[in-house]
Amino acid sequence: MRQSNDRNLLSGERSLSDELRDSHKAMSDLWQGVTTFSNVKNCVTFYGSARFGDGNKFYQLARETARLLASSGFTIMTGGGPGIMEAANRGAKEGGGLSLGCNIKLPFEQKLNPYVDLQVEFEFFFTRKVILRKNSIAYVLLPGGFGTMDEIFEVLTLIQTGRLPQRPVVCMGTEYWQHLRNFLRETMVENGTISPTDLELAFVTDDPEAVLSYIRERTSPPMYADTEHNDVY
Numbered sequence: 001m002r003q004s005n006d007r008n009l010l011s012g013e014r015s016l017s018d019e020l021r022d023s024h025k026a027m028s029d030l031w032q033g034v035t036t037f038s039n040v041k042n043c044v045t046f047y048g049s050a051r052f053g054d055g056n057k058f059y060q061l062a063r064e065t066a067r068l069l070a071s072s073g074f075t076i077m078t079g080g081g082p083g084i085m086e087a088a089n090r091g092a093k094e095g096g097g098l099s100l101g102c103n104i105k106l107p108f109e110q111k112l113n114p115y116v117d118l119q120v121e122f123e124f125f126f127t128r129k130v131i132l133r134k135n136s137i138a139y140v141l142l143p144g145g146f147g148t149m150d151e152i153f154e155v156l157t158l159i160q161t162g163r164l165p166q167r168p169v170v171c172m173g174t175e176y177w178q179h180l181r182n183f184l185r186e187t188m189v190e191n192g193t194i195s196p197t198d199l200e201l202a203f204v205t206d207d208p209e210a211v212l213s214y215i216r217e218r219t220s221p222p223m224y225a226d227t228e229h230n231d232v233y
Contacts, residue, residue: 005123029123033131036120037100043075043135044215047151048084048142058173062087062142063094065172065208070097072212077136079103079128080112080119084142089115102128129154138168138215141202143176156201160194168218169202170211177204 008014009022037043046066052059066076066088076092078085080101092099093115101116104125112119122128133139133155141152152171158164171177181204188194203214 009124025123026127029127030130033102033120033122033127034134036118037077037131037135040075040077040098040100040135042073042137043077043100044069044138044140045077045132045136046084046088046140046142047079047132047144047148048088049144049148050079050081050083050085051145052083052087052143058084058143058176059087061172061206061208062140063091065140065211066091067095068208068212069215070095070099072216073097074215075100077102077132079132080116082111082113084144086113086115088140089113093117102132104128133158133164136167137219139170140211141169141171143173156198159201160198166218168215170214171202171204172206172211174204174206 005022005025008018009026044066046062048058048062062084068091070076070092072095075098076088077100078088080089080103085101089099089101090113099115099117101112101119103112103116103119103121104123105121112121120131122131129151132151139152139155141148152169155164155169159166159169184194184199189196189199205211205214
């Protein structure tokens, strides 16, 4: 099987010509994402597992939350694949909002879902993650695996260190996250590796209406008052 671009890039003992070639590929990735989504407004990015189907409770929670946000004037962005990503894109369409996807080819799990209006396909994971968070004014996290953990902890790290502006971060699926919340409080805070105030960087709820209120209260009115999305096409 052909190696992924990420694996090639991260391999050791490469020639400078290979490094230059892949650096150009990464820049092309970023430029494609920046230009495609340059006019996107009021964007909320959803993160979560690709493995949940239509009958899953977290799929339905993501779908309903995205529908509510979209009907209130927000654009919905996801990784463009199945599972939670599909649910959020589907909810965006049902809510009459713009549905965006940042897709990446994988040997399994990942293919573009049918509810995406506008998409970019990325060569590299790291460039995809930059674009997923770049234009967004808020982030909604649902249950997921290693990839979801990677994405949300990078967002929290960037906010914690001031590299990303303070933006609403919402975690949904409270039962799923309970052990992680305990670890943050009882191990990380207790050992001083994070501050007690860092726990306030994320809001935990299972109520879509609460998500909408939380995001609205923490974004300026011009960010969500304009419900016209057609300027991105």
